[in-house]
Amino acid sequence: MKALVMIAGVLIAAVAAVPQQAAAQSTLDTVRSKGYVQCGVNTGLAGFSQPDSKGVWRGIDVDLCRAVAAAVFADANKVRYTPLTAQQRFTALQSGEIDVLARNTTWTITRDTGLGLNFVGVNYYDGQGFMVPKKLNVKSAKQLNGATICVQPGTTTELNLADYFRANKMTFKPVVIEKLEEVLNAYFAGRCDVYTTDVSGLVAVRASRAPNPADHLILPEVISKEPLGPVVRHGDDRWFDIVKWSLFAMLEAEELGLDSKSIEQHLKSANPSIQRFVGATGDIGKGLGIDNRWAYNLIKQVGNYGESFERNLTPLGFERGLNRLWTQGGLMYAPPIR
Amino acid sequence: MKASVGNPRLRALVYQAAALAVALIVAGYLVSNTLANLAERSIATGFGFLGREAGFSIGETTFMSYSAADTYLKALAVGVANTFRVALIGIVAATVLGTLIGLARLSRNWLLAKLAGGYVEFIRNVPLLVQLFFWYVLITENLPLPRAALEPLPGVYLTNRGIFFPVPAAHPAHVWMFAALIAGIVAAFLFTRWAARRRALAGSRPPVLEIVLALVLVPPALVYLAGGTPTEIDFPRLSGFNFAGGTAFTPEFAALAGGLVVYTAAFIAEIVRAGILAIPYGQFEAAYALGLRRRLAMRLVVLPQALRVIVPPLTSQYLNLTKNSSLAVAIGYPDLVSIANTTMNQTGQAVEGIAIIMAVYLAISLSISAFMNWYNARMALKER
Numbered sequence: 252m253k254a255l256v257m258i259a260g261v262l263i264a265a266v267a268a269v270p271q272q273a274a275a276q277s278t279l280d281t282v283r284s285k286g287y288v289q290c291g292v293n294t295g296l297a298g299f300s301q302p303d304s305k306g307v308w309r310g311i312d313v314d315l316c317r318a319v320a321a322a323v324f325a326d327a328n329k330v331r332y333t334p335l336t337a338q339q340r341f342t343a344l345q346s347g348e349i350d351v352l353a354r355n356t357t358w359t360i361t362r363d364t365g366l367g368l369n370f371v372g373v374n375y376y377d378g379q380g381f382m383v384p385k386k387l388n389v390k391s392a393k394q395l396n397g398a399t400i401c402v403q404p405g406t407t408t409e410l411n412l413a414d415y416f417r418a419n420k421m422t423f424k425p426v427v428i429e430k431l432e433e434v435l436n437a438y439f440a441g442r443c444d445v446y447t448t449d450v451s452g453l454v455a456v457r458a459s460r461a462p463n464p465a466d467h468l469i470l471p472e473v474i475s476k477e478p479l480g481p482v483v484r485h486g487d488d489r490w491f492d493i494v495k496w497s498l499f500a501m502l503e504a505e506e507l508g509l510d511s512k513s514i515e516q517h518l519k520s521a522n523p524s525i526q527r528f529v530g531a532t533g534d535i536g537k538g539l540g541i542d543n544r545w546a547y548n549l550i551k552q553v554g555n556y557g558e559s560f561e562r563n564l565t566p567l568g569f570e571r572g573l574n575r576l577w578t579q580g581g582l583m584y585a586p587p588i589r
Numbered sequence: 590m591k592a593s594v595g596n597p598r599l600r601a602l603v604y605q606a607a608a609l610a611v612a613l614i615v616a617g618y619l620v621s622n623t624l625a626n627l628a629e630r631s632i633a634t635g636f637g638f639l640g641r642e643a644g645f646s647i648g649e650t651t652f653m654s655y656s657a658a659d660t661y662l663k664a665l666a667v668g669v670a671n672t673f674r675v676a677l678i679g680i681v682a683a684t685v686l687g688t689l690i691g692l693a694r695l696s697r698n699w700l701l702a703k704l705a706g707g708y709v710e711f712i713r714n715v716p717l718l719v720q721l722f723f724w725y726v727l728i729t730e731n732l733p734l735p736r737a738a739l740e741p742l743p744g745v746y747l748t749n750r751g752i753f754f755p756v757p758a759a760h761p762a763h764v765w766m767f768a769a770l771i772a773g774i775v776a777a778f779l780f781t782r783w784a785a786r787r788r789a790l791a792g793s794r795p796p797v798l799e800i801v802l803a804l805v806l807v808p809p810a811l812v813y814l815a816g817g818t819p820t821e822i823d824f825p826r827l828s829g830f831n832f833a834g835g836t837a838f839t840p841e842f843a844a845l846a847g848g849l850v851v852y853t854a855a856f857i858a859e860i861v862r863a864g865i866l867a868i869p870y871g872q873f874e875a876a877y878a879l880g881l882r883r884r885l886a887m888r889l890v891v892l893p894q895a896l897r898v899i900v901p902p903l904t905s906q907y908l909n910l911t912k913n914s915s916l917a918v919a920i921g922y923p924d925l926v927s928i929a930n931t932t933m934n935q936t937g938q939a940v941e942g943i944a945i946i947m948a949v950y951l952a953i954s955l956s957i958s959a960f961m962n963w964y965n966a967r968m969a970l971k972e973r
């Protein structure tokens with residue numbers, strides 16, 4: 252239903268935006284006048300975005316939203332969350348219902364060029380995997396010929412799945428259900444032999460939703476590249492820059508050894524790159540159209556990428572793996588903040 | 590015709606033309622504006638995507654095969670066919686169940702009437718979506734895995750992967766049997782018309798039921814014998830993860846069809862009951878006075894009149910059932926809306942996708958209406 256309302260939103264936005272040529276109001280201005288960032292997140296994936304027992308949203312995607320709010324408002328709490336299924340997420344962004352989409356979304360060329368959206372970067376490098384109940388005695392994805400597989404629609408997952416089975420000359424029966432809750436119920440009830448999604452999703456689901464996590468096995472094959480990252484609307488470069496550099500600031504801070512606790516002491520650091528980072532010298536903030544101490548506020552309130560990872564993902568059993576900094580053999584690399 | 594402002598027919602014509610022109614201009618403006626805005630936001634437009642490879646698989650198909658290498662157009666066609674299948678089976682079953690419950694509610698048997706009343710009140714007042722989840726969970730959580738399948742009848746298996754049953758193994762004679770069946774039905778139809786005309790003219794009535802049954806059943810049976818009496822049966826059997834062979838209702842289809850039938854039947858029951866109660870009791874009495882017994886009075890006098898009351902609201906229930914089948918998304922049955930949603934999501938072409946959904950539902954609804962209007966016109970009171 253919600254999807255329909257939002258699709259109606261896109262239609263109305265597309266139809267009614269009169270006159271055609273007038274430049275749309277910039278996202279930064281709307282966000283400022285609203286007083287908060289409207290952030291599209293997952294409906295509830297542990298470690299990425301999920302409300303905790305007190306109803307406070309937590310996760311690395313949530314931290315990205317909070318980072319943007321800290322950069323714009325010097326207050327990481329000025330965020331409102333819109334939980335979205337995979338199907339709803341792009342229409343929500345296109346229609347202007349949300350300002351940023353931070354919802355474990357894979358960066359692909361079709362999405363980047365066909366949907367009127369832009370990916371700002373990657374906050375988690377991932378790949379697609381399979382999970383099976385141990386009692387099936389399956390040890391490899393190559394043994395899945397003829398299996399029934401639960402998958403969510405509107406994902407890269409369902410496309411990779413079809414590709415993989417075609418490439419390996421195997422068949423399968425998909426059970427395609429939109430809501431995470433329902434698709435997991437179907438898998439745990441045994442409606443499907445296999446559940447497939449990004450490995451991060453499998454790890455999180457197994458740790459947080461399985462009646463008994465030890466009963467489920469994640470198969471060794473990783474069948475795709477899933478670079479997950481935040482997305483904004485196409486055509487608003489200023490907002491694109493703000494979200495992009497909010498992500499980079501978290502990475503750069505980790506590289507510089509700045510974290511939420513130590514950054515206070517570094518305000519008077521003698522290191523010129525740290526001085527620039529915290530806004531003591533230079534005018535980087537001006538280029539973004541926001542406060543010069545944006546990065547300081549961001550790290551002080553949200554923390555660097557490593558802190559966010561340890562707070563949200565490490566407790567669920569995630570390894571840093573590809574998501575280590577480039578200096579430590581990973582792929583996380585921010586262009587210089589200067 | 591004198592052309593003057595005072596001429597009412599000319600004036601009416603001018604008004605009509607003006608209204609049409611305004612409507613066209615507004616529509617044209619909306620379309621061009623939409624296209625311009627979509628282009629400005631660099632969102633892809635046009636129906637070109639229909640010819641591209643869909644790339645996703647679909648769990649079940651009706652009357653056609655589909656693979657991920659087929660086009661979006663084919664995928665959407667699968668969705669339409671799946672919607673048709675559930676709507677058609679749903680409409681037939683809901684009509685039968687609803688009529689039975691409606692009659693039960695009028696029954697002189699106190700318990701039966703109260704049970705039917707309870708059914709109607711309970712089912713009508715629980716949201717359909719909740720009922721669908723209920724049926725789906727009932728099937729997936731309570732039925733066993735394929736390896737521990739229940740076998741209520743030999744060759745029929747109940748599992749949480751679906752209900753599997755045996756079918757005659759494919760044989761070339763089947764096509765001809767089907768053709769013979771169709772021919773028989775056509776012949777039976779022509780025969781009943783002839784019989785009715787003959788009764789009106791001559792007053793005597795040939796044994797219609799027997800002859801109709803013979804016309805429908807004998808030709809396929811003859812073809813079956815002539816085709817070498819194929820007896821092979823395709824039994825479902827466990828292979829690998831699941832059953833193979835035979836045929837099956839998936840849990841998604843069973844839950845959706847079952848949910849729609851149970852829900853819609855409650856409304857149909859009320860329509861049937863209201864239709865019968867709308868006929869004054871005097872009609873029964875008049876029929877009895879002519880010497881008809883209760884069953885004949887019901888069939889020949891009351892029901893034909895009741896149908897006139899029943900058919901129009903019944904049409905809306907058929908339309909409702911068809912449209913409600915779009916709740917399929919929630920439980921994973923690949924109907925038109927579910928496949929169109931996925932298509933929109935993978936291509937980003939929401940405007941086109943919604944247009945396709947609307948066009949298909951409009952076409953289905955208009956066909957149902959047209960058929961029911963035709964039927965209604967046949968049933969209508971003919972003043973002679």
Ligand SMILES: N[C@@H](CCC(=O)N[C@@H](CS)C(=O)NCC(=O)O)C(=O)O
Nearest residue numbers: 294336337356357406407431448452
């Ligand atoms: N990365 C993939 C898949 C993302 C995805 O939707 N994953 C699922 C499975 S973990 C999910 O997050 N579902 C949560 C929800 O529907 O809210 C994509 O961008 O298409």
